[in-house]
Amino acid sequence: MAQHPTLVAPSLLAADFARLGAEVAAIEAAGADWLHLDVMDGHFVPNISFGPVVIKALRKHTRMPFDVHLMIAPVDPLLAAFAEAGSDHIMFHPEAGPHPHRTLQAIKALGCRAGLVLNPGSPVVLVEPLLDMVDIVLVMSVNPGFGGQKFIASQLDKIAALRRLIDASGREIRLEVDGGVDPVTAPRCIAAGADTLVAGTAVFGAPDYRAAIDAIRRGPA
Ligand code: DX5
Numbered sequence: 001m002a003q004h005p006t007l008v009a010p011s012l013l014a015a016d017f018a019r020l021g022a023e024v025a026a027i028e029a030a031g032a033d034w035l036h037l038d039v040m041d042g043h044f045v046p047n048i049s050f051g052p053v054v055i056k057a058l059r060k061h062t063r064m065p066f067d068v069h070l071m072i073a074p075v076d077p078l079l080a081a082f083a084e085a086g087s088d089h090i091m092f093h094p095e096a097g098p099h100p101h102r103t104l105q106a107i108k109a110l111g112c113r114a115g116l117v118l119n120p121g122s123p124v125v126l127v128e129p130l131l132d133m134v135d136i137v138l139v140m141s142v143n144p145g146f147g148g149q150k151f152i153a154s155q156l157d158k159i160a161a162l163r164r165l166i167d168a169s170g171r172e173i174r175l176e177v178d179g180g181v182d183p184v185t186a187p188r189c190i191a192a193g194a195d196t197l198v199a200g201t202a203v204f205g206a207p208d209y210r211a212a213i214d215a216i217r218r219g220p221a
């Protein structure tokens with residue numbers, strides 16, 4: 001079981017892009033813990049979203065930690081730009097470059113918390129030799145690139161395996177899940193050991209952001 005109270009990180013990808021500042025303020029007022037920012041390059045994933053310029057513009061509108069999910073390749077040349085833009089957490093996919101350990105070192109040197117992201121097809125062993133370097137492990141429960149996809153339930157076993165690995169390490173590492181998280185799938189993630197949940201459509205697609213965030217945090221009433 002997760003050791004931490006569950007945190008909810010709404011994904012800005014599902015927000016109204018014509019009103020980003022207002023959307024961020026609204027989810028902060030509604031009790032969101034972190035702001036999840038999905039950066040896509042049209043190369044590592046088949047979609048393009050936004051980059052450091054947008055993140056920097058949003059930084060002054062909120063105190064929420066910026067949980068930046070890089071779906072870009074290569075990663076290293078852009079790390080400084082994302083740190084300077086105000087990222088608190090920088091997470092990347094180990095497949096995005098040949099030297100994930102070096103990338104983690106670079107993120108730490110920039111003063112950010114570092115995270116590794118596992119695609120649905122990526123094994124837990126990718127994280128194992130890097131566990132002493134990570135602050136967050138992000139499990140994708142959809143294939144990255146788009147919001148609004150169906151939760152891939154086979155990832156629950158991976159979440160449970162990572163929970164055991166993290167607990168055995170004795171390190172403070174958040175175990176975050178991203179993709180298709182809603183009030184029905186959230187309790188399954190929490191039961192498997194997740195302590196942090198990303199949700200795009202289930203928050204920004206809901207009429208009441210606070211009710212949506214509470215439902216994901218606590219599961220169905
Ligand atoms: C997918 C992104 C997710 C996505 C989640 O590539 O990493 O963060 O926005 O969206 P929902 O919650 O709608 O599946």
Ligand code: ZN
Pocket residue numbers: 011036037038069178198
């Ligand atoms: Zn994401």
